[in-house]
Amino acid sequence: MYTLRDVTKRYTRGKATVHALDGVDLTIEDGGRLVIQGPTGGGKSTLLQMLGGLDRPTSGSVELDGVDLAKLSEAKLTKVRAENIGFVFQSFNLIPTLTAQENVETALVPLGGGAAERRRRAAEALDSVGLGERLGHLPSEMSGGQQQRVAIARALVKRPKVLLADEPTGNLDESMRDEVMEVLETMWKEHGLTFVMVTHDSAIARRAPRLATIRKGKVTITENAAA
Numbered sequence: 047m048y049t050l051r052d053v054t055k056r057y058t059r060g061k062a063t064v065h066a067l068d069g070v071d072l073t074i075e076d077g078g079r080l081v082i083q084g085p086t087g088g089g090k091s092t093l094l095q096m097l098g099g100l101d102r103p104t105s106g107s108v109e110l111d112g113v114d115l116a117k118l119s120e121a122k123l124t125k126v127r128a129e130n131i132g133f134v135f136q137s138f139n140l141i142p143t144l145t146a147q148e149n150v151e152t153a154l155v156p157l158g159g160g161a162a163e164r165r166r167r168a169a170e171a172l173d174s175v176g177l178g179e180r181l182g183h184l185p186s187e188m189s190g191g192q193q194q195r196v197a198i199a200r201a202l203v204k205r206p207k208v209l210l211a212d213e214p215t216g217n218l219d220e221s222m223r224d225e226v227m228e229v230l231e232t233m234w235k236e237h238g239l240t241f242v243m244v245t246h247d248s249a250i251a252r253r254a255p256r257l258a259t260i261r262k263g264k265v266t267i268t269e270n271a272a273a
């Protein structure tokens with residue numbers, strides 16, 4: 047479970063100070079799903095970075111299961127991230143010279159274990175996103191939607207508690223967008239993940255049961271029971 051208390055993030059640009067997050071209080075239950083929307087520069091990616099421990103707040107606390115990520119040493123934060131948090135970004139960030147299976151295996155390397163076990167788990171993760179027949183394909187041999195599904199498999203192969211996605215459909219056309227959203231929603235349901243996603247897509251935001259709108263660093267939560 048996430049508990050954010052009075053989180054601020056300020057950046058200094060020359061003489062100006064940007065309040066990317068301004069007193070954010072937020073709770074996300076285990077297994078919950080939150081969609082984050084808002085205007086450009088509103089603070090969406092900054093909020094996701096705080097949740098993922100990719101950056102630290104200027105003040106306030108970001109607790110994941112009672113542990114304040116803001117206070118962990120860099121080494122402990124890296125361990126928490128590797129074990130608990132999967133990331134998916136707009137750009138798929140696959141290594142072009144590695145096959146789908148090898149790309150997914152890279153997520154398991156920091157966790158130790160043997161090569162055969164890594165190969166088996168990567169194949170299983172790719173199968174779960176519908177790419178069991180494409181283990182040996184290079185990214186260049188796959189569509190954008192398929193590449194993003196490889197990235198999702200890579201995020202989930204370590205069986206994280208949390209999946210954080212920053213505009214995962216931003217680089218995709220409509221049919222691939224639906225394909226990727228369907229995979230993400232299936233993974234969320236089947237794996238009991240806590241799933242937080244940033245989107246610019248108003249159709250996706252409209253369908254969200256819980257929506258965080260972030261403007262000028264301030265968050266407003268809307269619950270949509272009908273979604």
Ligand SMILES: Nc1ncnc2c1ncn2[C@@H]1O[C@H](COP(=O)(O)OP(=O)(O)OP(=O)(O)O)[C@@H](O)[C@H]1O
Binds near residue numbers: 059064066084085089
């Ligand atoms: N590393 C940084 N250094 C300076 N300013 C930054 C940095 N990262 C973000 N900002 C600023 O903080 C504010 C919030 O940025 P953020 O990227 O979180 O917004 P966003 O809602 O994700 O925007 P977009 O929709 O364009 O991705 C913006 O004014 C941005 O310019």
